Amino acid sequence: MVTMNFDEAESFCAGMTEAEDEAARELLERISGKWALAVLQVLGEARGPLRFSRVLERTGPVSQKVLTQTLRMLEREGFVTRTLYPEVPPRVEYELTELGLGLLREILPLWRWIVGKLPEIERNRQDKASDKAAAA
């Protein structure tokens, strides 16, 4: 039995409307997609603007198309800026906004917690799998 004090239990949705709750969940879903967080990390670590090709290089095995979609989504939400320099050939640079940096800061403790708990979660999965095998 999990013990939880009353205030904490009450506070999960305190002061949130249904619409806010829904909008927050949708946003969390978008930024938790396969590449969004990786791109935010790359831009955070760069501590300055990066060209598309650099972002692509540092993000990992993502296709150009998916990276473009991810950057557009992040730009639309206001987490990233895109600046076009009309040179020949044109140069496009991406940079984290203050909002994007704030998001990264808020995600970091959760991220660390998850990584710390991975061994426990992995054990849980294996126990479940062996329970299943024993029952079969």
Next chain:
Amino acid sequence: MVTMNFDEAESFCAGMTEAEDEAARELLERISGKWALAVLQVLGEARGPLRFSRVLERTGPVSQKVLTQTLRMLEREGFVTRTLYPEVPPRVEYELTELGLGLLREILPLWRWIVGKLPEIERNRQDKASDKAAAA
């Protein structure tokens, strides 16, 4: 230009292997799916075991099938326990584990930050939409 101190920038992936980073990202993606977080909230607010029908009632407009899949995933990861009471008819109860409560606690500050920033994010979206309209 966003200012970020060196330590903070370095710390995003400090001490994480590629495999951990990948596993953490996959986990975050699963728990950020449409209903997982809502179910965790419902079980957290219940402060005790809940029957399937109660979880269904309190989670919102989710189908039985999707709720079952969500609960199975949460059970597999170790965030929720499922207890079967061999009565007639059989009773099944779900409860948050310590790990599940820990996850909820870690997500809460991020959740609140997102809700607090929703008006700013909404303004960004509208600005982008009107830029587009002006350019067309």
